[in-house]
Amino acid sequence: MPLYKTITVNPTTNVFIWKIEESFETLSKGIALTQNCANRVENMKSDLHRRGFMSIRHLLALGGYTDHDLYYDENGKPHLTGDKHISITHSFNFSAIIISDSEVGIDIEKQRNKIQKIAHKFTPIEEYRTIANDDALMRKLTIVWCAKESLYKSFAEKGVSFLQNIYVEEFALEDFKTAATVTFEEKTVKYNVDYLEFEGFTCAYALLSEKQ
Structure with a gap:
C-alpha cells in the first residue's frame, strides 16, 4: 500500500500523497464506487488515469471517506458530505488529496523544461529573467504553476485567469512556502501556499489566509 x-498541515488539515505502483485490478479491491x-x-482509455482515479479512492479512505461521500458542483469542484473541504490532484504516477475545515486547493505537476515555453501564459515571465540556472528556473516556474492551479481549484469560479487574476508573491526555492492572492470581479481572496518537491515532481497546496 504505497501511501x-x-x-499534517495543522490540526484540521491533512495532505495524503499516493505513489501509484499497483495495477488497476489491485487498486480496485475493496473499493465500492457509485x-x-x-x-x-470504465470509459477511461488511459490505464494510468484509471489507476490514478482508484488511488484517489484509497486516499479518501485514509481520510475516513468513501466514493459515496464525494460529489462535484456545477463548476467541477469536488466536495465531501459533511463540513470538510477537499481538493484532488493526479499527475502521472502520483496522486494527492487535501482535506480541511477551510477552503483548500492542491496540485501536483511533473517537473519539465517545456514549462519555460508556456510560462508567459500564466505568469509575468520578466519577474524570473534574473534566474540564470535553467533547472532552478524550471523548478520555480513549476512551483508558481502549482500554486496558481491550487488557488484556481479552491476559488473555483469560471473566468479566472492565471495570468490576470492570480498573483503569487516572490519566494526563494528553499522557502517551501509563499503567499498568493486571487482578485476577480468584486472579490479579493488571500491564501498561504506551501510546496514540496520529490522524485521530479512538485506539489503545492493552498489554504485561506487568516489575514483576509
Whole structure:
C-alpha cells in the first residue's frame, strides 16, 4: 500500500500523497464506487488515469471517506458530505488529496523544461529573467504553476485567469512556502501556499489566509 507521504498541515488539515505502483485490478479491491464513477472509470482509455482515479479512492479512505461521500458542483469542484473541504490532484504516477475545515486547493505537476515555453501564459515571465540556472528556473516556474492551479481549484469560479487574476508573491526555492492572492470581479481572496518537491515532481497546496 504505497501511501507516499502524509502531511499534517495543522490540526484540521491533512495532505495524503499516493505513489501509484499497483495495477488497476489491485487498486480496485475493496473499493465500492457509485454507479456514476464506475461508468466514468470504465470509459477511461488511459490505464494510468484509471489507476490514478482508484488511488484517489484509497486516499479518501485514509481520510475516513468513501466514493459515496464525494460529489462535484456545477463548476467541477469536488466536495465531501459533511463540513470538510477537499481538493484532488493526479499527475502521472502520483496522486494527492487535501482535506480541511477551510477552503483548500492542491496540485501536483511533473517537473519539465517545456514549462519555460508556456510560462508567459500564466505568469509575468520578466519577474524570473534574473534566474540564470535553467533547472532552478524550471523548478520555480513549476512551483508558481502549482500554486496558481491550487488557488484556481479552491476559488473555483469560471473566468479566472492565471495570468490576470492570480498573483503569487516572490519566494526563494528553499522557502517551501509563499503567499498568493486571487482578485476577480468584486472579490479579493488571500491564501498561504506551501510546496514540496520529490522524485521530479512538485506539489503545492493552498489554504485561506487568516489575514483576509
